[in-house]
Amino acid sequence: MNHSPGLVSRRSVGYKSLITFTVLLIAWLAGFSSRLFAVIRFESIIHEFDPWFNYRATGYMVQHGFYKFLNWFDERAWYPLGRIVGGTVYPGLMITSGCIHYILHTLNIPIHIRDICVFLAPIFSGLTSISTYLLTSELWSRGAGLFAASFIAIVPGYISRSVAGSYDNEGIAIFALQFTYFLWVRSLKTGSVFWSAGAALSYFYMVSAWGGYVFITNLIPLHVFVLLLMGRYSERILTSYSTFYILGLLLSMQIPFVGFQPIRTSEHMAALGIFVLLLIIAVLRHLQSVLSRSEYRKIYLFGVIAAAVIVFTGVVILTVLGVIAPWSGRFYSLWDTGYAKIHIPIIASVSEHQPTTWFSFFFDLHILACSFPVGIWYCIKNVNDERVFVILYAISAVYFAGVMVRLMLTLTPVVCILAGIAFSNLFEVFLKEDNNSNTFAHKTISYVEDHDDNSMEKKNLYDKAGKVKFRPKHDTLHETRSGIGSNLKSVIILAILMILMMFAVHCTWVTSNAYSSPSIVLAFHNNQDGSRNILDDFREAYYWLSQNTDDNARIMSWWDYGYQIAGMANRTTLVDNNTWNNSHIALVGKAMSSTEEKSYEIMTSLDVDYVLVIFGGVIGYSGDDINKFLWMVRIAEGEHPKDIKESDYFTDRGEFRIDSEGAPALLNCLMYKLSYYRFGELKLDYRGPAGYDRTRNAIIGNKDFELTYLEEAYTTEHWLVRIYRVKKPNEFNRPSLKLSERILTPTNYITKKNPKRRKGYIRSRPTVIKGKRTKKLQ
Amino acid sequence: MKTNRCSILLILIFYTICLTQAKIINKNVERSLDISTQLVKELTKITATNSDGKPISVYTFIVPAADRKNLAFIAARDENKKELKYTEKVVDGNHQFSIAFPKSTATEVFTIEAVYTKKLIPHPSQIPQSGKQLVRYEGNLYLNSLYETKSQKLSVLLSSANILSYTQTKPFNVASNKIKYGPYENIEALSNQSLVIHYENERPFLTTTRLERIIEVSHWGNIAVKENLYMEHTGALLKGSFSRYEFQKDARSGHAIKSYKTILPASASDVYYRDTNGNISTSNMKVMRDFVELELRPRFPLFGGWKTHYTLGYNIPSFEYLFNAGDNYQLKMRLIDHIYNDMVIDEAEIKIILPEGVSNIEITTPYPVKRLPNEVHYTYLDTVGRPVIIMSSKNLVENHIANFNLKYSFSKITLLQEPLLVVAFFFIIFIIAIISIRLDFSISTTHSHKD
Structure with a gap:
């Protein structure tokens, strides 16, 4: 407050909280409303795949109560194995929306659980931006916090997982993540048990919500470790980490799915190791105050080395003994991007597990991707305990985001924080003097623009009034620039504002175009009259299943559609998106890639009643089962290498073709037949040839075939979903076996047919001679 | 004693009704049967006279027990389309609808509209996708009546001209999707002649x-x-x-x-x-x-x-x-x-x-x-x-x-109750907020951290 008199400062406190409140409110509203594209364009509906399971589980919990939910054995999934749902989910999401539902219903507000599920993620995005604000203001300044809050409210990297209807763990987990970090930083700064217990509670919520809690449980120990290396040990660290670790450990073990993992898996060992290390250092510190210097040095060296050795060998021995589980495959795939492709094809087959492209960094972060290194630089320049944390956070998140597209999500919050710091500093430098003229100019500009700029403009006001902490550093800068004059400054400010405005535009554009499709309802624009058509084939098929099949019917499909079938059609599935049993999935893959005859054996052994395939050849939908087919083959090959070989499905030249030059194994496999059954007769337009596949731009190779073991039960309007009924053994004429395929070879039978070796020979059988009366036996 | 007397009285009344009714005859009956949809809509126009010239007070229309579960709707109207009241009772397995006439005369002309559901049975009961839906109607060629009928006609409206088979009781006449039966003269009371029509009905069922x-x-x-x-x-x-x-x-x-x-x-x-x-x-x-x-x-x-x-x-x-x-x-x-x-x-x-x-x-x-x-x-x-x-x-x-x-x-x-509830709720929330902000709940004074 060195440049504002006391009177102004007292008044500015009121302004400050008003501005903070307004900016956060606007950020919440903007974040909420920019997530509503899908609801406005389509309807209030659950999106994609996993959300359907979460929705179904939530519905179950609301209907049957929490304890029934924890004990829920879902016999409709993974037939015939079933799935213990209560013990294999992170229940935080369901509990959150279940609580909201419960509270609203006790207040007689009859909101359907679906609407709560749909709008949960957008509402939590507001909480995320508030916790980002809190974290950033702990790290840097409240001005930077407001920037960060506004950024995270609309940044596409986070919106991609939290649009309305995307009812997934990540929607609430990012809030929990940010809030835990905020409480951790707060507790580290204050060294108070209260805040670290709060951090542990928030960590507990995070554990209950998302498997990504492992990120916290490794990042915080890493932070502590680095602080120790930097010689920044303090009593505060000891207090907050030990409280956090013990409470967090105990609380996290309360989640049935996590159970004893925190003390038995390698992923969690770092936290334990750091805890032990911290205690040892604390003991040594204590000794230091008791012992003389030379004595202490010896003990110190010895103690540190001994501790490190003991911890390390302890972990290794326990791992070897099998008490501690070794690193899981998913963990390895984080370090070696090629690992999953070789060892776990099922992980590699998911598009969101692919390495991130450079394009998607820009797509998801826009200007923030460029400005967050600036934020890191500022943090490194002015390093303190908590800024070490954000630096580590940024570095690890950048690495993980590079490995998997999906982990862009953990990068986004830290990018927002650091970009907030960067922009806050930029404005601090360039807006500090000449308040009157500049702010007036910006006011008029920013009112025209989005809320984001609005909020930022207000922050500038606040920055000038309140934030003077880093002023001295830039004073020199300012001195040199003052000669250039205010015009250059305003040009720069304008340019930054322009960039931020473009950021807002980009965010809205990306959200609207890339992340707001429910993916179960497809929309396309008719080129002729510009009207919007809706392809509702998925729901058409699922609804048909739910209404017109037996309640216990078992439906075989590729695992992608398992959750949707269970959620929308309420029927039993063989495999679903919870890909816990690779061999079961491989069996389905084998059935899909074998010939009809062989897969009939598999299907009867699995009691399959219906087979569902997705076929996009009529409308040119590229995400269909033929395009996914190679993954089915690969996964099947992994478990049944004798029966299925990937190379059989390629042509001699190594191409995957569905036309007449395609590999015979492909043209005769079940998936091909089910996709193209009677498609060979269909003419999509008058001039085109029959059986032209629009997705793969080829005329199909195998046109005239009949199905023996299955029959078409239903095909949706645009042929997108095709459902076949598996016939019962008495319903079809078994095709005659070729002579060579018979197990009882007929030749064998004929040679043995001489009177002496005939089976079932009656000794005293009367010989019958034609035309003569038989002798009567006495 | 009392109940006995009552029942005797009832029996007596019933007999007198029967006696009076026995003299009623259906002079002319025109039935039209619309089986062109999934419903069977029967419209019967009855001209009833009392042979001894006395006014008819009650006319009894019967529906066989087998048809009663299919009967969705029945209404009787007089010549001026005015609704007539009726009461229903079960006698000898038949459901009798006794229609009362407010101004009884010796000759009454009235219509009875009846709608039956699920009387058209698909035959064959399973057809392939490209097959045609064929249904069978089974009923009575004559009016189910307690009274003798002098003359009656029946016209049947079908949904298509594709008729596979139909009852051929002369006189009858088929024209495209219509079949006309009758006139049949002097039909005894409660006589039954089965009417079976097997035809194509593509209307939605x-x-x-x-x-x-x-x-x-x-x-x-x-x-x-x-x-x-x-x-x-x-x-x-x-x-x-x-x-x-x-x-x-x-x-x-x-x-x-x-x-x-x-x-x-x-x-x-x-x-x-x-x-x-x-x-x-x-x-x-x-x-x-x-x-x-x-x-x-x-x-x-x-x-x-x-x-x-x-x-x-x-x-x-x-x-x-x-x-x-x-x-x-x-x-x-x-x-x-x-x-x-x-x-x-x-x-x-x-x-x-x-x-x-x-x-x-x-x-x-x-x-x-x-x-x-x-x-x-x-x-x-x-x-x-x-x-x-x-x-x-x-x-x-x-x-x-x-x-x-x-x-x-x-x-x-009472309409004001709900808005007032909302107002009160927010008022309380704000009051609590105002008070709680001004109070200090901390157990120790917070000290600001040093960077």
Whole structure:
């Protein structure tokens, strides 16, 4: 407050909280409303795949109560194995929306659980931006916090997982993540048990919500470790980490799915190791105050080395003994991007597990991707305990985001924080003097623009009034620039504002175009009259299943559609998106890639009643089962290498073709037949040839075939979903076996047919001679 | 003693009725049978005379017991289309409908309209996708009557000229989709001659197996109507597989139900058409002058035996249906509404949700329905709950679309309860916030950290 008199400062406190409140409110509203594209364009509906399971589980919990939910054995999934749902989910999401539902219903507000599920993620995005604000203001300044809050409210990297209807763990987990970090930083700064217990509670919520809690449980120990290396040990660290670790450990073990993992898996060992290390250092510190210097040095060296050795060998021995589980495959795939492709094809087959492209960094972060290194630089320049944390956070998140597209999500919050710091500093430098003229100019500009700029403009006001902490550093800068004059400054400010405005535009554009499709309802624009058509084939098929099949019917499909079938059609599935049993999935893959005859054996052994395939050849939908087919083959090959070989499905030249030059194994496999059954007769337009596949731009190779073991039960309007009924053994004429395929070879039978070796020979059988009366036996 | 005397008296009365009735003869009977849809609509015009010239006070129309479960609707009207009252009783396995004439004369001319459901049996009961739906009608060629009939005629209207077989009792005459029987002279009472017609009927055989209609009345000017419908194609079952290719190639695909039209009140707004999976995007709404026509297309075409379920809802302004005199209100609405032409509803449950604080509820229905015990419904800002009146009925057809009359009293001041509740709630919240901000709850003074 060195440049504002006391009177102004007292008044500015009121302004400050008003501005903070307004900016956060606007950020919440903007974040909420920019997530509503899908609801406005389509309807209030659950999106994609996993959300359907979460929705179904939530519905179950609301209907049957929490304890029934924890004990829920879902016999409709993974037939015939079933799935213990209560013990294999992170229940935080369901509990959150279940609580909201419960509270609203006790207040007689009859909101359907679906609407709560749909709008949960957008509402939590507001909480995320508030916790980002809190974290950033702990790290840097409240001005930077407001920037960060506004950024995270609309940044596409986070919106991609939290649009309305995307009812997934990540929607609430990012809030929990940010809030835990905020409480951790707060507790580290204050060294108070209260805040670290709060951090542990928030960590507990995070554990209950998302498997990504492992990120916290490794990042915080890493932070502590680095602080120790930097010689920044303090009593505060000891207090907050030990409280956090013990409470967090105990609380996290309360989640049935996590159970004893925190003390038995390698992923969690770092936290334990750091805890032990911290205690040892604390003991040594204590000794230091008791012992003389030379004595202490010896003990110190010895103690540190001994501790490190003991911890390390302890972990290794326990791992070897099998008490501690070794690193899981998913963990390895984080370090070696090629690992999953070789060892776990099922992980590699998911598009969101692919390495991130450079394009998607820009797509998801826009200007923030460029400005967050600036934020890191500022943090490194002015390093303190908590800024070490954000630096580590940024570095690890950048690495993980590079490995998997999906982990862009953990990068986004830290990018927002650091970009907030960067922009806050930029404005601090360039807006500090000449308040009157500049702010007036910006006011008029920013009112025209989005809320984001609005909020930022207000922050500038606040920055000038309140934030003077880093002023001295830039004073020199300012001195040199003052000669250039205010015009250059305003040009720069304008340019930054322009960039931020473009950021807002980009965010809205990306959200609207890339992340707001429910993916179960497809929309396309008719080129002729510009009207919007809706392809509702998925729901058409699922609804048909739910209404017109037996309640216990078992439906075989590729695992992608398992959750949707269970959620929308309420029927039993063989495999679903919870890909816990690779061999079961491989069996389905084998059935899909074998010939009809062989897969009939598999299907009867699995009691399959219906087979569902997705076929996009009529409308040119590229995400269909033929395009996914190679993954089915690969996964099947992994478990049944004798029966299925990937190379059989390629042509001699190594191409995957569905036309007449395609590999015979492909043209005769079940998936091909089910996709193209009677498609060979269909003419999509008058001039085109029959059986032209629009997705793969080829005329199909195998046109005239009949199905023996299955029959078409239903095909949706645009042929997108095709459902076949598996016939019962008495319903079809078994095709005659070729002579060579018979197990009882007929030749064998004929040679043995001489009177002496005939089976079932009656000794005293009367010989019958034609035309003569038989002798009567006495 | 008393009961004995009573029963003797009743028997005596019954005998006298029988005696007087025995003299009635059906001078002329003209029956027309419309079996062109899934319903059997029978319109019988009877000219009855009393042979001894005395005025006819009661005429008894009979329906065989086997047909009673199919009989959805019956009404008798005199020459001026005025409704005649009747009472129903069971005698010798037949259901007798005794029609009373207010101004009895010796010769009465009246019509009896009867609608039967599920009397047309698909034959064969399973057809492939490209097959034609053939149905059989079985009935009585003559009028089921307690009285002798001098002369009677029967004309049958079919849905198509494709008639596979029909009863050939002379005289008869077939012209395209019409068959005319008779006149038959001097038919004895209770005579039965079977009439069997096997013909093609491609009209939709769609049944609403269950209808849940919820009418929610708000005194803020809106009535919300919501209908949960369970539909089933009750015609010939689909045999073998469904082929989308065939279905697209042959757009006609006779017996499949692709869409149907529902007629809503003219003032209906905010119409929604959804099911458990969300909105069904395949519907069209046309606003006409005195009704709203809604073309509903189920998510999938309905073949024989296929089912679907959906919810249809809309809002209507209450001033058109709710009338009041002071604190006494009267709600006049349709008990059931149109779903599709020639509809059949197997089972209907109607719920009327009235505002909170309603008393003296009194309901009159156009035809007898089963009244279930009232329930209480809670919605936004409710404290004591809203009374719900529940009625149920079975086997309904279009002729049952009629208004009910619900009277209740409601004091207007109660309307203010809910806004006041909200105001009070926010007031308390703010008061708590104001107080709690000004108090210090910390156990020790917080000290700011050092960087």
